[in-house]
Amino acid sequence: MILPYTKDDAPMRKARGIVRNLQQAGWYLPAGILLFLVFVYPVLRTLVLSFLHVNLESGFQPVFAGLSNFGRLVSDTRFYRSMQATLVFVSVSVLLEFVLGLALALALEQLKRSGRFFRTLLLIPWTLPTAIIAILWMWFFNDQYGAVNDLLLRLNVIEAPVAWLAQPRSAMAAIILADVWKAFPFVLIVLVAGIQAIPREMYEALEIDGGTYWHKFRYVTLPHLLPFIFVAVIFRIIQAFAVFDLVFVLTGGGPGGKTETISVYSYYTFLRYMDFGYGSALVLVLAGLLALIGWTLYTLLLRHYEPGR
Amino acid sequence: MLWIAAAFILSLRMPGANPEGALSVLMEPDGTGTWRMLIAQFEKENPDIPIQMVEGPPATNAREDLYAASFLSGKAGFDIVYCDVVWTAKFAAAGWLRDLTDRLSRQDLNDFLPQELEAGSYKGRVYRIPAFTDAGMLYYRKDLVESPPVTFDDLERQAQQLQNRNRWGFLWQGKQYEGLTTVFLEILWGFGGEWIDAKTKQVYLDSREAVKALEFLKKTIGTISPPAVTSYIEEDTRTLFQAGRAVFLRNWPYVWTLVRESPVKDKVAFVPMVHAPGESSAATLGGWGFAVSETSSRVEDAWKFVKFITGTEQMKVMYERMGRIPSRRNLVPAEFVPIIEKARMRPAIPEYAQASDILQRWVSAALTGRPGCEEALKKAAEETRALLGHAK
Numbered sequence: 001m002i003l004p005y006t007k008d009d010a011p012m013r014k015a016r017g018i019v020r021n022l023q024q025a026g027w028y029l030p031a032g033i034l035l036f037l038v039f040v041y042p043v044l045r046t047l048v049l050s051f052l053h054v055n056l057e058s059g060f061q062p063v064f065a066g067l068s069n070f071g072r073l074v075s076d077t078r079f080y081r082s083m084q085a086t087l088v089f090v091s092v093s094v095l096l097e098f099v100l101g102l103a104l105a106l107a108l109e110q111l112k113r114s115g116r117f118f119r120t121l122l123l124i125p126w127t128l129p130t131a132i133i134a135i136l137w138m139w140f141f142n143d144q145y146g147a148v149n150d151l152l153l154r155l156n157v158i159e160a161p162v163a164w165l166a167q168p169r170s171a172m173a174a175i176i177l178a179d180v181w182k183a184f185p186f187v188l189i190v191l192v193a194g195i196q197a198i199p200r201e202m203y204e205a206l207e208i209d210g211g212t213y214w215h216k217f218r219y220v221t222l223p224h225l226l227p228f229i230f231v232a233v234i235f236r237i238i239q240a241f242a243v244f245d246l247v248f249v250l251t252g253g254g255p256g257g258k259t260e261t262i263s264v265y266s267y268y269t270f271l272r273y274m275d276f277g278y279g280s281a282l283v284l285v286l287a288g289l290l291a292l293i294g295w296t297l298y299t300l301l302l303r304h305y306e307p308g309r
Numbered sequence: 310m311l312w313i314a315a316a317f318i319l320s321l322r323m324p325g326a327n328p329e330g331a332l333s334v335l336m337e338p339d340g341t342g343t344w345r346m347l348i349a350q351f352e353k354e355n356p357d358i359p360i361q362m363v364e365g366p367p368a369t370n371a372r373e374d375l376y377a378a379s380f381l382s383g384k385a386g387f388d389i390v391y392c393d394v395v396w397t398a399k400f401a402a403a404g405w406l407r408d409l410t411d412r413l414s415r416q417d418l419n420d421f422l423p424q425e426l427e428a429g430s431y432k433g434r435v436y437r438i439p440a441f442t443d444a445g446m447l448y449y450r451k452d453l454v455e456s457p458p459v460t461f462d463d464l465e466r467q468a469q470q471l472q473n474r475n476r477w478g479f480l481w482q483g484k485q486y487e488g489l490t491t492v493f494l495e496i497l498w499g500f501g502g503e504w505i506d507a508k509t510k511q512v513y514l515d516s517r518e519a520v521k522a523l524e525f526l527k528k529t530i531g532t533i534s535p536p537a538v539t540s541y542i543e544e545d546t547r548t549l550f551q552a553g554r555a556v557f558l559r560n561w562p563y564v565w566t567l568v569r570e571s572p573v574k575d576k577v578a579f580v581p582m583v584h585a586p587g588e589s590s591a592a593t594l595g596g597w598g599f600a601v602s603e604t605s606s607r608v609e610d611a612w613k614f615v616k617f618i619t620g621t622e623q624m625k626v627m628y629e630r631m632g633r634i635p636s637r638r639n640l641v642p643a644e645f646v647p648i649i650e651k652a653r654m655r656p657a658i659p660e661y662a663q664a665s666d667i668l669q670r671w672v673s674a675a676l677t678g679r680p681g682c683e684e685a686l687k688k689a690a691e692e693t694r695a696l697l698g699h700a701k
Binding site: 078143144163168252253257272 | 370374402403404483484536539540549659662663666670675677
């Protein structure tokens with residue numbers, strides 16, 4: 001029997017709607033499963049692990065731990081030290097990357113055709129694997145035959161070779177320098193894209209009103225660039241917080257544990273000490289802190305931002 | 310998307326993806342080709358047991374982590390474990406190694422160096438069969454040094470006298486890593502001190518001897534050792550020494566083979582590490598052996614290989630081609646006997662990695678910065694006690 005086509009076909013439409021929704025859901029399914037496997041599941045598992053003792057002592061059998069992993073964290077001086085090292089690394093390197101990236105983005109904008117050439121050239125460090133860059137810098141910083149000492153000696157900046165990786169402060173400086181070299185091109189590229197998206201008329205209008213270069217930067221470039229700055233900086237902060245390969249290769253966390261970042265510490269806790277409960281607690285705290293920083297930065301930079309204003 | 314999914318699925322199958330039934334083992338990079346040669350020999354004698362050797366990274370702790378990751382993933386990654394002395398306790402405690410005690414013949418038990426056998430044991434059971442042994446020692450330039458030093462004072466004085474603008478007095482490994490632990494222990498033992506008693510779990514790091522040992526090391530920096538010594542590992546010091554840039558070098562036996570093909574080839578000799586008056590020399594025991602993975606489905610075949618590779622003839626080949634000192638008593642070359650006799654074990658405890666990290670961090674901190682030697686060692690002792698008390 002064929003249903004007559006009447007005005008009152010709401011149930012049918014509803015049914016068709018459900019089918020369509022199901023169909024749409026089906027399209028999302030493969031991506032959803034993949035996302036669940038590589039994102040949701042690990043996060044949940046880390047959360048569960050942080051409330052358990054799973055270590056050599058327990059024979060890797062889960063034993064309920066309550067909040068004791070977090071309690072241990074509160075009194076763990078190594079955790080505070082690694083946090084401190086991480087914060088120093090993140091703040092100094094991201095700041096330098098931002099300043100350098102912004103300055104060069106503005107400079108490249110002044111160049112007409114050669115700008116593209118230099119942009120490509122500057123992007124090269126960003127494309128190289130970090131572990132390889134770390135080994136490269138290890139050679140650069142070698143006290144006997146390293147390029148850094150050679151250059152500084154020739155320029156008469158230093159009198160005797162400096163043992164860069166042998167002292168806590170200079171070792172941290174070396175790690176930061178290597179990171180800035182690798183990562184500032186990322187900031188640069190994001191900001192160049194942002195600058196190019198700014199309508200030229202705005203500058204022309206300002207010129208007619210007699211605005212200086214500073215005025216253009218302050219009242220046109222910077223406000224328009226805010227969302228791009230946010231994206232570049234937040235990406236860099238997240239990546240810098242998780243810095244592992246540079247530290248692991250250049251210093252292993254030394255000398256005296258002064259360059260050990262939180263991700264290096266959690267790596268040791270997981271794979272060398274095989275303490276999965278405590279390692280998970282460490283990672284969770286790191287994730288929480290990152291969320292907090294992201295939210296703070298968002299409120300500071302973007303809450304009042306309205307495009308086109 | 311599909312590509313990512315495919316890569317993901319493939320990566321699940323990766324560890325131990327060996328060609329039809331080969332036994333797999335993770336080894337160091339086979340620079341000399343000796344391991345390949347020995348394996349080929351084994352396969353010729355046992356055509357039904359192919360061996361797949363995976364050449365891992367040269368850094369020991371990186372391979373330790375790879376083994377740990379493979380065992381933790383649950384599936385049988387490797388059938389045979391090429392195992393450092395300091396992993397044995399941890400791996401055995403984790404239940405990853407098969408108890409091989411009853412498979413050893415009485416002759417083997419007598420033949421292997423006792424300290425190597427002990428280093429391969431955990432709670433009285435043997436898990437790792439020793440293949441070659443290692444011990445720290447003091448190389449010196451015999452064209453410069455008239456009579457080799459015996460005490461710490463001798464070493465310091467001679468180094469001071471013989472060093473010049475182009476040549477440092479004394480090289481050792483001072484980066485914060487396992488090598489620093491081995492160097493510090495030799496000095497500590499040379500002063501008559503002790504680190505951890507593996508049986509009672511007593512910690513002696515805040516003793517007077519320990520402070521003296523650390524003070525000795527700290528004093529060398531910038532006086533007889535280069536300021537960068539706190540960033541050096543074995544190879545940094547070896548290359549400097551081989552280039553004629555130092556009088557004394559603390560290192561392992563492998564240097565002996567290499568130094569004889571270097572610019573200083575006829576000018577080098579070695580003695581056991583120096584010690585304090587009234588005490589005796591000590592060497593940190595290193596060394597590698599083979600173990601059978603608990604998860605392997607072919608224990609008998611794996612044991613056959615372990616027995617083969619730790620055999621007398623194979624050890625001779627390892628010595629000739631790689632300069633590795635055999636771990637069977639009667640095979641140790643005469644010149645190395647005085648060194649090997651002094652070799653002492655690092656504590657065989659499951660928490661070894663943590664304990665060593667605590668020691669490295671505080672020793673390195675005292676060497677490169679503010680905390681005084683006494684304060685640093687007190688902190689290290691406290692942390693170690695907390696660790697061992699906590700993990701009883």
